[in-house]
Amino acid sequence: MDSQNPFDFTSEDIRQAVAENRLLSLELEFDRRCNYRCPYCYATADLDCPATFNQNVVSEAIEQAAALGARKIVLLGGEPLLENRLGATIRKIADHGMHTEIFTNGSLVNREFAQLAKEFDCRVVVKLNCLDAPTHDRLTGVRDSLAKSLRALELLQDAGLDGDHLCASTTISSVNCEDVVELWKYLRHRNIRPYFEIMTPQGRLLEHRELEVQPLKLQKIFEELRDFDATQGRFWEAQPPLVAAKCLRHKYSALVNAQGDVFPCVGIDFKIGNILERPLRIILTESVVIQDLKNHREMIKGPCKSCENAEECYGCRGTAFQLTGDYLASDPLCWRNADKQDQIHVLPVNASDYLPHKPPMVMVSQITQVREANVVSATIAPDNRFLGKNGVLNQEAIPELVAQAAAALDSFHYDGTIRQGFLAIARDVQCLKDIRVNDQLAISMTWENPLPEWYLIRFAVTNQHNAICANGEINVRLQG
Secondary structure, eight states: OOTTOSSOOOHHHHHHHHHTTOOSEEEEEOOOOOSOOOTTOSOOOOTTSOOOOOHHHHHHHHHHHHHTTOSEEEEESSOGGGOTTHHHHHHHHHHTTOEEEEEEOSTTOOHHHHHHHHHTTOEEEEEOOOSOHHHHHHHHTSTTHHHHHHHHHHHHHHTTOOTTTEEEEEEEOTTTGGGHHHHHHHHHHTTOEEEEEEOOSOGGGGGOGGGOOOHHHHHHHHHHHHHHHHHTTOOOOOOSSBTTSOOOGGGTOOEEETTOEEESOSSSOSOOEETTTSOHHHHHHHOHHHHHHHTHHHHOOGGGGGOTTTTSOOOOHHHHHHHHSOTTSOOTTSGGGTTOGGGSOOSSEEGGGGOSOOTTTOOEEEEEEOSSSEEEEEEOOTTOTTBOTTSBBOGGGHHHHHHHHHHHHHHHHTTTOOOEEEEEEEEEEEEOSOOBTTOEEEEEEEEEEEETTEEEEEEEEEOTTSOEEEEEEEEEEEEO
């Protein structure tokens, strides 16, 4: 890849962006409306979904991405061409010195749009899942979708879009997997760049699990495509989730939706901030999740950590998160992990496995959620040494309960390494409701790391009735 190409990034481009805390791209989902019903789509909206385009969000996203050095904005949907302000958005992106990459199902592409894409040097990625019309319709949920995609590609090529600017997007499923190699060759021969990817187990796919393809079958497809490309002088490693490409987007990109909420990507679908409330630069700099993913070589867990391709591959982080609940887990759908599933932990996990404490001192039970806001469960056992004679937990034990939850989370975060630490101070702790024997508790917490080895943890403890029993802050020091 040419490092001057605004759409594709070399390993050196990515390393420099990480070192300088910059972006190379930003994905912008400014409307979820869609006129297709693809059964594997991560989104669930359709034409009945209200328009969500927000000009303030779009403007802020473009301006903040440009300030962070982004080369391109990737427009996602829904279907971006349903938005009548698409042209104005593309112009605004160009005015800020960036390029536009648009993912479209192709049904609304016309000569006017094709000329606009050419004029503003856009890249357009058109959905094309196979060359069989009935199968294509099944994978889009609408009739005549193949003809519309082929017509869109023809119009865009007629307008002058070359192989760097025109792509065809294919999602590999059980329905089209036998046609993928033929389609790849078809596109290569026509100077249309293939953009082939595997499915992420979320959204509508959860209702259509029959579309999933087993990892070893995916390996066979990837390797057959690799071998064909090698005969054409194109050489690449076969690794998921993208064919002939690497996904390291968490090092240089993020996703902003129509409300301004920021997500690591469409697969890691939990909010880490909002650009109308805090600058994108601050959100990305302070997010523990983003920093973990940028430092994936040290932080990733399980067999992915020791893989020979680990330096420039972390599988699909979205797939890992959706299937395990842990964005740092090894990718369960990578064929290199097919015989290593027992080494990939799936939430919830036993919290006591990550603690030096032993019963009856240990109070926490399971780690149930790992993201910006983390959750650990606890059960107040009858032999809990902090219970009073009336069966009510002493309020002085709440900081210890939270500290145990924090210690278990920290050890899980570092793949089982138990760091030495201590509870320094509890602040603004409010005890709002008695915690009693046999109560089932959820301790939710967020972390800040203001100084090396020092952590500020904000917490809330709720019981099985969703009543808040306590909240506040604790400071802990963890070394290791």
